[in-house]
Amino acid sequence: MPEGPEVETVRRTLQPLLLGRRVGSVWLGTQKLRNVLVKQDFAVLVGQEIIHLGRHGKLLWLDFSRGARALIRLGMTGRLTVTSKQSAVEKHTHVRLALKDNDNELRYVDPRRFGEFFITDQSDRSSIDKMGPDPTTTWTAREQTQVAQSIKKSSRSIKEILLDQQVLAGVGNIYASESLFIAKISPFANGCSLSAAQINRLLSSIPQVLQAAIVNGGTSFSDYVDGNGKKGANIDFVQVFMRQGLPCPSCKNTIEKRTQGGRSTYFCCKCQG
């Protein structure tokens, strides 16, 4: 479901509802997520206060007052929302953290179970350090040089490079197509074939596209909702994603859809020739 902007919107909407709250009780479903639900690990959360909500790329985490950290990946269909304890528990709910002295609980729902929700501690940076820089948090000259070098030395297509979270974190299938359109670069061009000028355009279009999506509350076309259960408005602002057959907003040529590395890519062959 979610790319960096959607996960950031979830983080921002959950923050006021969770920060400073203590966990009263924990409920876990029986089905495994990607990694397994390790039930005994969740027991440590009871009584701990949520002191911080962090994010890097598509990875979200909650930090607790006695050192625990819940690492959460939403996969394709994961939804993390705060709802009343009384509201009906929908199918595919895997985790419920009831808050103390409050009618609310945090729920993790994920039909396809491609997501993860597991407990570690705040000193464990392994998942975070595996990722490249996130263009919506820091995007220093040094980080941009590092990303540019990764692109320049790769023989993969630029679209596939952008989806690699180890190169940079937070871009997924929507924003890869969108960033390449803004930068006027063909998604099929190999990284090593790109000029310095093209790479520079891309390094500036990526944070631009991601920041705009955050302002609009993320892109919802199917499952994605924020921490309050509300859809994002950014689908109304995308230029090429899911717009095959429609005129290119720049040149009026027909937008195309093609499969690339098993995923759909949307582009204008005239603007991105």
Added chain:
DNA sequence: CGCACCCCCTGCCGGC
């Protein structure tokens, strides 16, 4: 090491 390929899983939609 990089890179093609395949898998994980449910739901929905269109075609027959």
Added chain:
DNA sequence: TGCCGGCAGGGGGTGC
């Protein structure tokens, strides 16, 4: 109406 294939904001493992 039902069945089947294809497809969906992700990511990891395998084998060459």
